[in-house]
Structure formats: C-alpha cells, structure tokens
Amino acid sequence: MATTPLTFTKAQATGNDFVMIADATGSQKLDAALVEKLCDRHMGVGADGLIRAVPAHQDTEAGRMLAETGLTSSAEAPLWFMDYRNADGSIAEMCGNGVRAFAHFLINQEAVDPDAESIPVLTRAGIKTVRQVSEGYAVGMGVWSFIDPEMAADSASDSLVQTPGQNDPRPALSISMGNPHTVVALPNEQALENLDLHTPPKVEPNPPQGTNVEFVVPADPLIENGEGRVRMRVHERGVGETMSCGTGACAAAAAVRVWAAGDGVDTWRVAVPGGEVTIRFTSREDGAEDVELAGPAELVYTGELLTE
Numbered sequence: 328m329a330t331t332p333l334t335f336t337k338a339q340a341t342g343n344d345f346v347m348i349a350d351a352t353g354s355q356k357l358d359a360a361l362v363e364k365l366c367d368r369h370m371g372v373g374a375d376g377l378i379r380a381v382p383a384h385q386d387t388e389a390g391r392m393l394a395e396t397g398l399t400s401s402a403e404a405p406l407w408f409m410d411y412r413n414a415d416g417s418i419a420e421m422c423g424n425g426v427r428a429f430a431h432f433l434i435n436q437e438a439v440d441p442d443a444e445s446i447p448v449l450t451r452a453g454i455k456t457v458r459q460v461s462e463g464y465a466v467g468m469g470v471w472s473f474i475d476p477e478m479a480a481d482s483a484s485d486s487l488v489q490t491p492g493q494n495d496p497r498p499a500l501s502i503s504m505g506n507p508h509t510v511v512a513l514p515n516e517q518a519l520e521n522l523d524l525h526t527p528p529k530v531e532p533n534p535p536q537g538t539n540v541e542f543v544v545p546a547d548p549l550i551e552n553g554e555g556r557v558r559m560r561v562h563e564r565g566v567g568e569t570m571s572c573g574t575g576a577c578a579a580a581a582a583v584r585v586w587a588a589g590d591g592v593d594t595w596r597v598a599v600p601g602g603e604v605t606i607r608f609t610s611r612e613d614g615a616e617d618v619e620l621a622g623p624a625e626l627v628y629t630g631e632l633l634t635e
C-alpha cells in the first residue's frame with residue numbers, strides 16, 4: 328500500500344514533549360486515533376501531546392475564533408493557530424509549555440519574523456503573545472480565575488483530592504488558566520516524591536470536563552530574595568504524569584499565593600521534574616491578575632512519519 332510521508336518535529340519544554348506538525352494549507356486531517364498513535368511511546372513517535380500549526384484562515388475552528396478576536400489572518404500575514412491535542416487524542420484549550428515550543432517551531436520554520444517584538448498565537452483559550460527572553464520564551468497567559476465563580480478571593484479550597492499513597496483526601500483549589508487545574512498542597516518533599524501518579528488522582532466533586540492535578544510543596548523558606556518558590560508534580564488530563572505543565576505551574580503559583588496570602592510576591596519559581604519555569608503576576612485595576620509564564624523550549628529532531 329502506498330504511504331504518504333508526514334514531516335514532524337519533536338519538541339520539548341522542561342520535559343513536556345510534543346509532536347509538532349506544520350499544516351500551512353489546513354489539509355492535515357487529525358483524528359483522535361491518529362494522535363494517540365503518534366503520541367504512543369512504543370507504537371509512534373512518543374509525546375505528551377501533538378500540536379498542529381495552521382494559519383487561522385485555513386482552519387474552520389480557528390476561523391470562527393478569529394472572528395471573535397477582531398484580528399485577521401491572511402496568506403501575506405498569517406495568524407497561527409495552535410491546535411493542541413493530548414496524548415490520548417482529546418482536545419485541550421491551552422498548553423503553556425506547548426505555546427513556547429510552538430513559537431520556537433514557527434521561528435525555525437521561518438513562518439514568523441524572528442526579530443518581531445512578539446508573536447501572537449491563537450489558542451482555544453484566546454490569543455497568547457510570546458516574546459523571546461533570556462531564559463527562552465515568555466508567554467502572556469491572560470488572567471487566572473477560580474473555576475467556581477462563587478469562590479471568594481481568599482478561599483482556601485473547593486474540592487478534595489484523594490492523594491495516592493495517603494489515607495485522607497486533601498483539600499484542593501480549582502483554578503482555570505483557560506484549561507482546568509486542581510492544586511493540592513502536600514506537607515513535605517518526601518510526600519511529593521512518594522506520590523504514585525500511575526493512576527489519575529480522584530477529585531471530589533468530580534469535574535465533568537476532567538482536570539489536570541498539580542501537587543505542590545512550598546519551599547522552606549517560601550520566599551527568598553523577594554521570589555516565591557514551590558516544587559510541583561503533575562498528573563495531566565488526557566496524558567498521565569508528565570515532567571512539566573506550564574499552565575499547571577501558573578495555577579500552582581496562583582494557588583500557593585492565595586494560601587500564603589503572598590500578594591506582595593509577584594515572581595514565582597516553580598521547579599518541576601523537567602526543570603524550572605518562572606511565573607510573574609501583574610494586577611489589573613479591577614483586581615484580576617495577569618500571568619506571564621517564562622521558560623525554555625527546544626526542538627529536538629525532525630523526521631518523517633509513514634502513515635497509511
């Protein structure tokens with residue numbers, strides 16, 4: 328049977344890894360089974376997620392979202408859509424590590440001006456703007472919010488997570504970064520290391536859309552040189568345990584900030600198994616807080632897939 332080679336690039340950002348596919352004409356069909364196969368570490372390339380880069384005017388879903396933003400995309404000046412899929416083939420709204428890898432990929436593909444001050448990226452969670460910085464890329468992630476709109480600004484928890492290996496469920500806080508997160512604090516680093524994340528943690532009440540679950544341990548001291556520090560492990564919706572999660576790190580820093588009433592501390596370093604990312608908060612006049620995520624991104628190799 329004839330095969331059609333499909334060029335891909337493997338990328339990683341603090342160990343969160345992705346299969347990247349450039350689709351300049353919007354002709355690449357992706358279904359959940361193909362994504363799952365490509366992300367399978369034995370049967371395919373292996374990755375936590377797959378990202379298709381397509382100009383917004385070449386894609387029906389992106390075109391609809393574009394109309395809401397008031398921005399334009401054309402052959403001369405394309406606005407690139409990050410079509411993000413989890414390893415199990417499910418669709419996610421946003422990926423913080425992925426969007427840094429995406430910007431790096433677009434520059435490498437000469438799809439955007441490498442000297443541009445910033446690169447706008449259309450995602451299912453709106454437009455994100457990526458800048459090149461000394462540590463790699465910094466992304467304007469927009470504002471964080473409580474998933475439960477009834478939550479007060481100083482609320483400590485809204486759910487319980489049965490932490491694997493611990494007897495009692497622990498209180499958790501659900502935070503949206505465009506995609507859903509449930510953040511749980513653990514008492515010490517040993518408890519973080521002992522976690523068995525081979526199975527998804529149970530969250531009560533069970534979020535109907537699923538959730539990413541972040542386990543965090545504040546550093547001791549929590550604040551050093553004016554910066555907050557936490558360690559984190561994550562069980563990603565649609566994937567399992569990953570070495571990092573950018574949106575998860577933003578949610579974790581926001582939750583720890585709420586718990587520690589650390590409003591004065593705007594910069595947070597989040598250590599994950601695959602490295603470290605930096606989160607910066609900026610207050611808006613209405614009290615909402617914008618989040619910026621900064622960290623590295625790397626293209627590892629390119630290859631050709633032989634799909635039937």
Ligand SMILES: N[C@@H](CCC[C@H](N)C(=O)O)C(=O)O
Pocket residue numbers: 343376413418419420421422423424425506507539563564565566571572573574575
């Ligand atoms: N690893 C990503 C998040 C990817 C999507 C997530 N699994 C979901 O389903 O929401 C990140 O770096 O943010």
